[in-house]
Amino acid sequence: MNESLTIAMPKGRIFEEAAELMKAAGYDLLENMEETRKLILQFPDQNIQIMMAKPMDVVTYVEHGAADIGIAGKDVLLEQDRDVYEVLDLGISPCYLAVAGLPDTQMGKIAPKIATKYPQIASDYFREQGEQIEIISLNGSIELAPLIGLADRIVDIVSTGRTLKENGLVEYEKIVDVTSRLIVNPVSYRLKSARIDEMVRSLSRVIEENAV
Structure with a gap:
């Protein structure tokens, strides 16, 4: 049975790269899908919705x-x-998480302030370094925090490093590499394993071919 699959895809750069991967894997998706205002896109011929x-x-x-x-x-x-299965590294949208701040500055000795939209990752990282910190959670323009004295350092995604440079910041430590992953609901995997495994195999072939 060709079970229906619902796929949640992120808007933005990841979507564009993921859509190209899916097309190369044999999924007949529409061109310029992201330009639509629809939140759910139906592909009945392939029994999927996005x-x-x-x-x-x-x-x-x-x-x-x-x-x-x-x-x-x-x-x-x-x-x-979260309680999901991570089944495939798609290798798209590569970047990394890093600690950054103003050049030639020391962190405060007592609970330095770290601004980030990744409070859990930042807390875990500095705990592993044996440092006690205070987290300041922000949702955007993280680079602003050290410029106005709100934080000693930031933890944020770095792609090209251009945003840091343009705001007079430097990278101090790299935390972890980041790429996009294919994730699966555990119950869906039990009920639709054949269909999901088929997608994983198709995408894996494309990823291997691109790596050659």
Whole structure:
């Protein structure tokens, strides 16, 4: 039986790269899908539907079974620690999490302040370094925090490093590499394992071919 699959995909750069992977794997998707205002795109000929979601919300949809499959950055998976299966590293949208701040500055000796939208990752990292810190949670423009004296350091995603450089910041430590991963709801995997495994195999072939 060709079970229906619901796939949660993040808007933005990851979506564009993931859609190209899926097309190369044999999934007949529409061109310029992201330009539509529809949140759910139907592909009845292939028995799939795609949910357009914010990157941080994809894991929530998959964990609660609203989507069978999702595409999420490793940063989101590390930060949220949800009950999902991570089945494939898609190798797309490579970047990394790093500690950054103003050049030639020392962190405060008593509970230095770290601004980030990744409080769990930052807390875990500095705990492993034996440092006690104070987390300041922000949702955007993280680079602003050290410029106005709000924080000693930031923990944020680095892709090219251009944003840090343009704001006069430097990278101090690299925390972890990040790529996008294919994730699966555990119940969906039990009920639709054949269909999900088929998708994983198709995408894996494309990834291997691209690596050659």
